[in-house]
Amino acid sequence: MDHLPIRVLMAKPGLDGHETGAKLIARVLRDAGMDVIYTGSRQTPEMIVRTASQEDIDIIGLSILSGAHKELCSRILTLLRQEGMEDIPLIVGGIIPDKDASVLKEMGVSEVFGPGTNTSQVVECVRNLMCSREKH
C-alpha cells in the first residue's frame, strides 16, 4: 500500500533566532522522504497552528534554545486543542533541562530531544508517532 509522505512542520516559536539545528533536522527529515515545511524563526504560537492547519500537517517539530519552552509549548498545545487539532503530535528540540522535559511531556509534548541527539532517532520517532496515529 502506498503511503503519502509524512508532512512535517518545523517551526521556531518565540524570539530565539538560532536556526542551525532546526534546518539540520528539516533536511534530515526531507532526506528520509518526508515533506518538510520550515517556517523560519520568530513565529507566534498562533502563526504555527495556523500554518499547520493550512498545510495539512501530520506532525509539528519545534526548536527552542532560549529557555522559553514551557510558555511556548503550553500556548501551542492549548491552541491545537482549541482548533480540534490535538491529534497532531508535537515534538521539541533544543536546550531543555531534563526536569523541564518531563514537564513538557506531562503537558502533552510527545518527545523532547536535547543537544547531541542522533538525527536518526528523530526520524524514527516521527515514523513511530505516525504509525501509532494511523492505528487510531
Next chain:
Amino acid sequence: MEESKSSHKNVYSPEFWERFQSKITEWEEGVVKERLAPEKIKPYPLTHSGGLDKETKKEFTSGSGDFAIKRVYTPLDIKDTDPIEDIGLPAQYPYTRSRDPVGYRAFRWPLGFYAGYGSGESANQRFRELYAAGAREIGLALDLPTQIGLDSDYPLAEGEVGKVGVAIDTVADLEGAMEGIPLTGLYTGTTGNCIGPWMLAMFYVLCEKRGVDPHKVMVTLQNDPFKEYTGRGTFIFNPAVAVDLASDVVEYIFNYLPEWRSQIYCTTPIRWGGCSASQEIGFGIANLMCYVEAARDKGVMPEDYIPRANLHMSSDSDLFEEAAKFRAARRLWAKIARERVKTDDPRVLAVRLTVFTAANRLTAQEPLNNTIRTTAQVLAAILGGVDHIHVPAHDEALALPTFESTRLANLTKHVLHDECFVGTTVDPLGGSYYVESLTNQLEEKARHWYDQVEARGGAKLAVERGYYFKEMAEGQYRYQKEVESGERQVIGVNKFVLDEKIPIKIFKGDPEGEQKQIERLNKIRRERNNTRVEASLSELRKVAETKASGRRLNIVPAMLEAVRADATIGEIFGVLREVYGDHTLPGVF
C-alpha cells in the same frame, strides 16, 4: 608603492631540495613501509600503546575538513615560503606572526566576564559577585526581547524576558544592573547588534545619571548587524538599514567618545553554524571590509576605524588548524586591505583579532569534558597570537552558567599564560613546517571564499541573498553525518559513552523575573513625563524619515533624548520599525 624586491624564496639550494626529497622517498620506502608491513601489524589490545597497530584512517583531514593532513611535514612543504616576505617578524607586514612586536610578554588580561539574566536586580547580584572576585571586564548579556528592540510585555516576549540575559526596557534597568559597580576604569559593553544607537545612548545616559565621566568608562559596543543575518537571528531591519544605523554609532563615537569601541565584526555565527576555518577567514574579511567602507562613507577613515574594530572569531577544536587560521587571517587581511584601501599604513593593514571559543563544540553529555575542550581552544588562540579571548562555561549547553563555571572558564587563559608560559615568546609556532604549510593553505582557500563574496556584489548583497546560509548548512550537515557515523569522534557522545549521567549543578534563573520586570516597566510608564516622551519619539521619527529618504543624518542625538526621556525600547524601535519596516529571513534549509 613598489613591490619589495624579495630576497630568495628558496632558502636552500636546488641541490639541497633534491637531496631532501630523496631522503623522504628513502624514509617512506624504508622505515614507514616496514612499520606498516601487514605481517608486523599487531592490533590493540595486543599492544599497550598501539605502537604496532595500523593507522586508524586511510586519509586524515583537518578539523574543518578542508585539508588532507600528511604523516609528516618537512622543509619541502614550505619550500616556496619566504621567511621574510611571507612569515616575517611580529608587527611587520604581512603580520603573520603577530600585530604586536612583544606579544603576550606585555599582556595583562583583566578577569573578564559576559553575564546577565533576569531583571536588573538579579543581574546585579551576579555582577557584584564577579566584581568582588576581581572582574574588571563585565560584558552584559541581554535577553532576546531587548536584543530585538521589544518591551518586556510585548506578546511574543512572553517566556523570553530575562532568560538569556538581562531585560532592559529603560535606563533604570541598566542602573539596577550596574548598581554598586564602579564604572570608572571598568571595561563593559554588550553584544547587542541591531540596537547599536540605543545601546550607546543607554550607556551614555547611565554615566550622566551616575555623574561619571563617560570618557573614563571603557565601553565596547559590538554593534554588528551582519551577525544577526548569518545564524544569530536577532535582527530587526533589513541589512542596508542596519548597517546604516550601525555606522551612525561608529561616526558618533569617533567624534565624541573616542575612548569607546564602536564595532566588532563576528564570524562566530558563521563558523558555529557550519562553515570551515577558511570560510571564516574569507567571509570575515569581506564582511569587515564592508563595515570599513560604511564607516568611511560617514567620515571615519580606515586608519581611524580599523585599530578600534576587531575581527572576532571562533577558536575551534583542531589546535593547529586554528592557530594557523589566526596567522592566515592577519596575513590575508593585510594583503586585501592593501589592495582595497591602497595604503601601507600599519593602522589599516594590522587587524585586531579577538576570540570567543567554539560554543558549538560544548556537549550536554558530561559537561566537565568541555573544560578540556575549551582549554585546547584557548591554547590555539594564544598560539595564534590573538588580542583577547572569551570562553563559554562548561555547562552552557545546558543552561546559563553558574558563578563557579563562569569563573573557571575565565581562568583558563590565566593558567595557560601565567603557569604554562605559552606566551613567553611571540608566535612560538612560527617556522613549524606543519603550521606554516597550514597557514599557506588556509590563506589560499580563504582568498577563494573572499572572491566568492565579492563576485556576488560584496558582503551586503551576499548577506541579503542568504549566500552564507547555504555554506553553513552544508558544513553542519557534513559534520553531523561524520559524528553519527563515528567517523568523527566526540568523547562522551559517540566514544566512551557513559550509561548514567554525571549530575552537575545547573543555574536556576529568576522565575519571578518577568513579572517583576513588567511591573517596573508599567511603573515607569506611569511616572515619567509623557509629554517629553512624545516629543522625543516624534523627533526620532523625523530623523529616521530623513535618513530613509536618503539624506545623511546621525540618529544618535535623537536617540539620546528618547532614552533620557524614558521612552521604552519598544516605543523607540516601534517608531523605527514603522519608518524602516520589519525584516524576515527566508526559511531556506
